Amino acid sequence: MEWKQGTKIIHEGLYPDAETGMVTQSITPAVAYAFPDSEAAEAVVSGEKEGVCYGRYGNPTVRTLEKKIALLEGGEDCLGLASGMAAISTALLTFLQNGDHVIVTKDVYGGTYSFMESLAPRFGIEASFVDCTSVQQIHDAIRPNTKAIYIETPSNPCLTILDIEEIATLCKSVEIPLIVDNTFMSPYLQNPLEYGADIVLHSATKYINGHGDVLAGFVVGDKNIIQTMRKKFMGNLGQNLNAWDAYLIIRGLKTLGLRMDKHCSNAQQAAEFLESHPMIQNVFYPGLASHAQHHLAKKQMKGMGGIVSFEVKGGVEAGKALINNLELAMISFSLGDPETLVQHPASMTHAAIPPEERVKFGITDGLIRLSVGLEDSTDIIKDLKLALDKVEADLQVENLK
Template sequence: MRGFSTNAIHAGQEPDPSTGDVITPIHVSSTFAQDGVGGLRSGYEYSRSANPTRTALQECLAALEGGRHAVAFGSGMGASDVLMRVLLKPGDHVVIPHDAYGGTFRLVDKVLALWGVEYTPVDLADIGALRAALRPTTRVVWCETPTNPLLGIADIAAVADVSRTAGARLVVDNTFASPYLQQPLALGADVVLHSTTKYVGGHSDVVGGALVTGDDELADAIRFTQNSVGSVPGPFDAWLTLRGVKTLAVRMERHSDNAERIAELLAAHPAVTRVYYPGLAEHPGHEIAAKQMRRFGGMVSFTVAGGRDAALRVCAATEIFTLAESLGGVESLIEHPGAMTHASVAGSALEVPDDLVRLSVGIEDVEDLAEDLRQALSAADR
């Protein structure tokens, strides 16, 4: 059985048989010649349905997550939308995390709810609360672990057991962990979701998404719906993502190294009131994260003494951390979730603290990152 980095570099990426290309080519053709009506020369007919560059990416992602099938999308939300269409119908019920990603909440609350889908936000770290939230109509349990932006941890195996008993599918958004740090299918999940824009691509230069599953029928339904609605990535996007994934293992090790140091710095800083990072022993999900994750990842959130205004001043004062949405790139980013990535949950049960700051800790020299945060916190305290 091949190791993770070997699969990242080679799965789905054998040298091109006709040219010997070591790197997967970018197949830009929108259509493919047929040898007679219905006689597909290469197995491809039209790039909305399938494209060789996209196939290479999908085979690689399936290998990394330990699934039989992967389907790549034009964005993580495109993947979420197609999966919801496949798994839910009007009148069905879905459980979502009580601090779900703002885009996921918006899709469920503002789009699917109009279609007759009902939902309940639940702290998935509380198995009793999950059981209490389930209904006869529950078809999907949608899990993030770690969550965005509060870095909550759910026990995937336990959530899978409860979901299965209730007849619901378990979907795990594995964006924050990446396949290198965590493999939910092996723990009982039915489907794994990625915004490949983030750690999988890793360079803040391409938007994409993916679904991975071991269920043949479900994979067929996902492909059919994707082709029907056209939520596909272009070949260059697939190629950029495939290029990024080759270095995923080494990047995640450095992200984790740096984030652990930054979390410790923040936990000891007098201007910081709370740090959210599963690598800290005091994090309530630390033991579960240590059990189901290889490392603790590159995302750190914290709250600041002085409230919202102080948090905004910290975000404005950094020099190496760039004020920007998104995450998972080689460069460090800082943002205010309440006003940026999670503005869509304002006024709802999922509203995030207004003194919260979220960091995507990059792979720069960690002492430079630490000094940048020290001076930003000092500036905010003036």
């Protein structure tokens, strides 16, 4: 029987233990593995036989989770890593080497930008940041040495939506792999491989684990590529995910569908409230009819996600005053947790991007990113309203002076 994604999230790839019948998965922290003879050891090292030879290259608990994430994303295989940045760097280094060029969507996560701008050039890799809402601009940016196209949709922090199918069609025509960061959606709301992407990756630190207590990342794609990533990159760089964290993710993942539904409905309500408030200049949320790619979002995404970005009238000072006034929402760099989290990208998550570049990417000084949590929506809105009303009142007092 073919189950819906919400059911697959709970059941697929996880089976009761054959011996005891226990429903939950066991944790196997082993690093060393014994083989009956040298031939058996050789077969595992060469990849001829499935198994783990040493903890830096894999682990049985992590493997259970990798197989499950591959099923949920509709990919052949998956690699679990120590963080989203480990997934991003491993994926990019697999396709790029000295002398290569990569096209990157312009408003990308600050850590990815920093990797492209500060670390990749040390290996002779050059990145062009392109407005990927225009396939023509991607096409024009392709060079003979372009070896990958890297996008994030929705993007962090501007919530720009990119047409995965259209970009994948271009990539196929020029035989360049398309890598998609699907962190903001999770496998419950969007599956880029279905639209023709070659690689999908996640920071599982966010929605997939969903409880703010694990750093992890996943890369999903063709099994030979995943095998190369495991052996040549993750193994050599020591970026492996550990069994304890994999277990926490297996547990957190069970409620992914429930959590994402609530994140989406809370975020929609928060975005609509913000759009109606006189102190708000702009709201960026794909679920709003005013969003530039609202129709594309409805076509490509099964839900609009839990992140809302907005600009407060009065610029950076008003924005900072707003986040300082919030009582329920916590000022934090992360997202995707049960708690509503808020941050100021220009001074926090995207501070690595020089101010003149940030503005080109649409990350204005007054932009605020809200990760709408799982609390009662009326409390989230009450918190926003009280904080905004206070900024408005303080501004009026200031203007009277």
